Amino acid sequence: MNDTILTVQGLSKKFTVHILDKKTLHGCDNVSFAMKPGEFMGIAGPSGSGKSTIIKCLYRTYLPSGGSVWYRTKDGREIDLVTAGEREILELRHSEISYVSQFLKVIPRVSAVQILAEELRERGWNAEAAQERSYELLRMMNIDAELWDAYPSTFSGGEQQRINLARALITEPRLLLLDEPTASLDNETKKVVIRSLLALKQKGTTIIGIFHDLESMRSLVDKVFTMRAGQCKSIKRMREVV
Template sequence: MSARMECHHVTKTFELHQKETRTLRGCEDISFTVNPGEFAGITGKSGAGKSTILKTLYRTYLPTSGHMYYRSNSTGTIDLAQASEQEILYLRKNEIGYVSQFLKIMPRVTALETVMESLLEMGYSPGEARSEGSAMLYQFDLPEYLWDTYPDTFSGGEKLKLNLAKAMVKQPALLLLDEPTASLDEHSKAYVKHMIHQLKEAGTTMIGIFHDLTFMDTVVDKKYHMKEGKLTGTEEALEWNRND
């Protein structure tokens, strides 16, 4: 499955109601296109608005204005800015993945069950979900003794591995990545890079934000830089070696 993502003049502001109402700008007039199988990387200082873009695309935030056209071969074209909650829930279950630096799961759910749930909601049988989920946790080098434990006891790196496994096991059409290598050792970074290249070759479209610029340059096809809520520059068609 593959997808195309187009943002047209997307703006997100926040209203703060204290003694007087204040308007804060998260991102402003954001426009870009990411074609099927491409990976766009976004850089910028903390507070520049990078995470706001990802959360708006995932519809954690509803954009204040603009259009976000998502097109896949199963859904056709949908404006995520106007999509219903039911449409968004369907896309999250079946086509759009999100990897955060922070793990948010239901209490008393094991690591393996967390990954299995991603597949069960797509219609996999319990046996298939357990097999695929186990294989993914193994590939991410998460120790097997942790699979049946609760992730609230995990280290930061272990939680990030679980987040990545949970999103990537679905092989989504669109994958949004918030600092996908934070807290990871070099071995784990190498596997994440391998998985990203595999997903790209299978047609997955990706948008990610990075502070690790060295890693980013090995996986992205185009770069965008953010400053004070706006995209200030782009570099497209970067050369990268699939065999790195």
């Protein structure tokens, strides 16, 4: 595993649905792949095929039912994200692993610039520098200046998604997990997001993203992991995908 940052082996997640007489549903089953630093993998497949389950298991939003997820930290430690304790997972989320969902979860009555500046303040930036950097990111994400001091809870879906992505860019994580990063975005903003993600990739960030937008995926990913009914049907280099 020395040349990889992430090694997933036999990852499985089962859900017990109590209102359906404890019926067992398979979110994903026996999923395996490996990622190198700076590699970008897209996960494709129809709705309900298990794409989001994989991402949430990697981030430990879901506790996997089986398998292992070996992550190599910045200091060279190998940690199984399946069995790691909650405190260790929280530390990794703060310092090395980021997740961008389709939905923005923020504290009400906190402005867009405050959301970003707070992320920087937690990482040692002084108040003035944090605010200036937040303005730069909002400008880069094509957020209108009149919205910088407004509350993202009132933003459109596309604007909220851009705030989500700006937060990920602030942290410059070693592993970035994306759930439909280009959903709800206009073409110009998609180009901005694609450039930003490619810049992170070039800096060595390993990225795994769920996509329905094939054109965006072509611009970003090195390989495509295709899911059907919770299982991997193929892993191909992007150039092999028609």
